[in-house]
Amino acid sequence: MRKAHYVALVAAGIVFIALYFGLPKTPPALKVQEQSRALRGELASADQLVESAKARLTSEERSALVVLEQSVGAAPNEIERIERLKELSGWWYARGYRGVAGAVAEQIAEAEGSDSAWSIAGATYYQALQSETDNRLRTYYAERSIRAFESAASLAPTLPEHRVNIALVYAENPPADNPMKAVQLLRELEQQYPQSAAVYNALGRLALKTGQWERAIERLEKALELEPENPNTPCLLLKAYENAGQSDKAAALAHKCQ
Numbered sequence: 191m192r193k194a195h196y197v198a199l200v201a202a203g204i205v206f207i208a209l210y211f212g213l214p215k216t217p218p219a220l221k222v223q224e225q226s227r228a229l230r231g232e233l234a235s236a237d238q239l240v241e242s243a244k245a246r247l248t249s250e251e252r253s254a255l256v257v258l259e260q261s262v263g264a265a266p267n268e269i270e271r272i273e274r275l276k277e278l279s280g281w282w283y284a285r286g287y288r289g290v291a292g293a294v295a296e297q298i299a300e301a302e303g304s305d306s307a308w309s310i311a312g313a314t315y316y317q318a319l320q321s322e323t324d325n326r327l328r329t330y331y332a333e334r335s336i337r338a339f340e341s342a343a344s345l346a347p348t349l350p351e352h353r354v355n356i357a358l359v360y361a362e363n364p365p366a367d368n369p370m371k372a373v374q375l376l377r378e379l380e381q382q383y384p385q386s387a388a389v390y391n392a393l394g395r396l397a398l399k400t401g402q403w404e405r406a407i408e409r410l411e412k413a414l415e416l417e418p419e420n421p422n423t424p425c426l427l428l429k430a431y432e433n434a435g436q437s438d439k440a441a442a443l444a445h446k447c448q
Contacts, residue, residue, distance in 0.1 A: 236293040243287045251285070272301050279314070288318035289331060296338060305346035312338030312355055319362055332363040350383040354392045361396055372396065387417035394426055403434035 247255065258278045265271035275298045283291035292314035299307035315335035322328045336359050343352035353375065361372035368374075373396060379389045390413035397406035410427040413420065424446035431440035 236290075236296075239287075239289045239293060243282070243290045247285075255281070268301065272298055275301070283314065288314060288321065289327070292318055292331070292334060296334065299338065299341065303345070305342040305349070305352065308338045308342035308345065309352060309355065312336070312342065312359075316355070316359055316362070319359070328363055332359055335359045350379050350386045351388045353379055354386075354388045358392060358395075361399070385416055387413040387420055387423065390416065391420070391423055391426065394423075394430065398426065398430060398433075401433075403430050406430040407434060407436075 244252065244255070258274070258281055262271060262274045262278060265274050275294055279291045279294035279298065282288075282294060292311055295307075295311040295314045299311045312335045315331045315338060319328055319331035319335060322331060336356055339352050339355045339359065343349070343356070346352060357372045357375040357379070360375065365371055373393075376389060376393050376396070379386070380393065383389055390409045394406045394410035394413060397403075397409060407427065407430045410423055410430055414423045414427060417423065424443045428440050428443040428447050431437070431443065
């Protein structure tokens, strides 16, 4: 079960799918609040995230964590160490500590050196960003997520999905000096990859976020045309139809959005 949370991201193939809908977006509220209070006013770092999280664990959880950490240290080779790190990342993730899970996932990515591993690290930090309210931590998670997705993009430069993910991070945490950066990046990607359903899904998602229903419909219909079997597009498009008052079209998509 611990490892399953990590493997679930891998199973999505390209991790941007998990970024859209594949993971629960709200960890246990109390733990997030306590973690934020512990770090507020301090410079965020992976070590601080871990120490703050450990202070909130029960005695049973601390005992389980010691076993996991010892198993990482006792791994007989690098392949086994990575597998045990995946278990450790999944363990933190299952308990709602997305930032700590992201830090461990980043260690895995550094060891594996694959675009998929870096994308998982970026997706996990993105989850931490989505549920965080403290601005300093939000900035930290956004920076780590972008760094991870940029690493993924550098390893697989022909895949637009990694750069789509970077844009989604900017949409979640817009730079103060360029609040439209996410849209700009996605428009550039639209020019470069006019046949990418991922790009149009992301553009549609941003249009939904800003209440631009007709624009969302246009983009999401394009995404569905390009990739009819994409499991995420129908749900996004159904929402756009509903908000635009196109109930008949929304009803026709209901069976595809479970």
